[in-house]
Amino acid sequence: MVLSEFKTQFETALKGTYPKTEVQSFYRIVIDHFLQLSRLDAVINPHFEISADKERQLNECIESLKTQKPIQYILGSTEFYGLPFEVNSSVLIPRPETVELVEWIVKTLKENDTVLDIGTGSGCIPVSIAKNAKTAKVTAIDISKDALNVAKKNAQQNKVDIEFMELDILTVKSLPEKYNIICSNPPYVRHIEKEQMKPNVLEFEPHLALFVENDDALIFYEKIARLSTHSLLPNGFLFFEINEAFGKDVIALLENLQFKNIELKKDVFGVDRMIKAEWI
Numbered sequence: 001m002v003l004s005e006f007k008t009q010f011e012t013a014l015k016g017t018y019p020k021t022e023v024q025s026f027y028r029i030v031i032d033h034f035l036q037l038s039r040l041d042a043v044i045n046p047h048f049e050i051s052a053d054k055e056r057q058l059n060e061c062i063e064s065l066k067t068q069k070p071i072q073y074i075l076g077s078t079e080f081y082g083l084p085f086e087v088n089s090s091v092l093i094p095r096p097e098t099v100e101l102v103e104w105i106v107k108t109l110k111e112n113d114t115v116l117d118i119g120t121g122s123g124c125i126p127v128s129i130a131k132n133a134k135t136a137k138v139t140a141i142d143i144s145k146d147a148l149n150v151a152k153k154n155a156q157q158n159k160v161d162i163e164f165m166e167l168d169i170l171t172v173k174s175l176p177e178k179y180n181i182i183c184s185n186p187p188y189v190r191h192i193e194k195e196q197m198k199p200n201v202l203e204f205e206p207h208l209a210l211f212v213e214n215d216d217a218l219i220f221y222e223k224i225a226r227l228s229t230h231s232l233l234p235n236g237f238l239f240f241e242i243n244e245a246f247g248k249d250v251i252a253l254l255e256n257l258q259f260k261n262i263e264l265k266k267d268v269f270g271v272d273r274m275i276k277a278e279w280i
Contacts, residue, residue: 001055003031004046013062026071030061033075068200081128085154090146091122092209097267098185101241101274102128104265105183108237108276109133113180116141116231118169118224121209123151123162125183130160139176141167144208170223175231182228185241186220187212217243221250225257232279240275247272 001009007027014023031037034057037048050058064074072078072093078085080094081102087093102125109115112135117126120140130138140162142148148164155162165176175182189210194202201210212219221240228238238259242250247264254262259277267273 001050002046003035003037003042003048003050006050006055006058007042007046010058010062014065017066017068026065029071029075030058034058034061068198069204070200073204080122080124081132083128083131083158085122085124085127086150086157087122088150089204090144090206091150092205094122094124097269097273098124098241099128100265100267101125101183101185101239102132104274104276105129105181105239106132108239109136109181111135112137114177114233115139115181115183116175116177116179118182118184119143119186119209119220120151120164121147121185123154123164125185126162127151127154127158127160130155130162131158139163139165139179141165141169143168144206147206147209169220169227172227175227178231178233178236180233180236181239182224182232182236183239184220184224186224188217188220188241188243188246190214190217190243217246218249218253221246222253225254225259228279229257234280236279238275238277238279241273242275244271244273247275250275 010027011023028039031042034054061074070093072087073089076086076088078087078093081099085094106129114137115129117140120126120142123140126138126140129136140151145166148166152164187210191211192214240250251262251264254277260280261278263276264272265274
């Protein structure tokens with residue numbers, strides 16, 4: 001099979017499952033990953049010969065995409081904050097809005113600050129912080145051993161030193177140390193919101209990292225904030241990524257716990273997505 005034939009096969013197989021622009025984007029990603037062909041290479045080499053082994057891999061990729069499995073899981077990798085990350089079904093795929101949270105944290109960090117990331121998943125937040133704040137001492141915790149294994153690999157791949165711990169934040173009575181910054185992107189999607197979610201998220205990404213009970217949507221925010229009142233150093237900061245529906249509720253929670261200088265920030269899509277609060 002030559003490349004032009006595969007392109008026709010790829011577009012035909014996925015037509016109706018995804019918008020045309022998304023199919024084109026997938027095609028470029030797939031040929032770059034499996035064939036090491038850039039967009040320009042693909043244009044000027046339509047008769048590029050695809051080996052039988054590569055053809056098999058590409059066909060498997062098409063079949064997976066037809067089920068709406070996220071392409072990041074198919075390839076086993078993604079990019080976040082300009083860095084490479086391994087991902088699999090044990091961790092959420094890093095989102096672009098979380099990049100903005102990391103940027104906010106990095107801008108806030110001072111020399112030799114200590115940072116704790118709670119519910120680290122793939123490790124995208126602590127790895128990106130450690131890579132861009134060289135003097136920071138970074139610790140990350142998660143309840144999932146499988147997620148921590150992925151996060152450790154990502155720290156190694158990006159050549160950063162992070163301390164990882166397996167902890168259930170909802171059952172611990174205190175955090176390991178005191179920190180200048182505590183951050184978290186915890187589960188915040190209510191079960192009633194499932195109907196609004198696309199199959200590529202609902203059927204493939206880990207529900208443990210996504211969902212909270214409808215009547216207890218702030219469970220993680222409340223526990224982390226309470227722990228932070230004892231574990232943040234003076235003039236330390238707490239950062240949250242939040243469900244856009246609960247910006248005012250999280251602010252009220254933090255105010256009741258005596259946090260100061262609370263800021264609610266919109267993400268690139270224009271919705272309330274992150275909060276910063278100072279512990280004085």
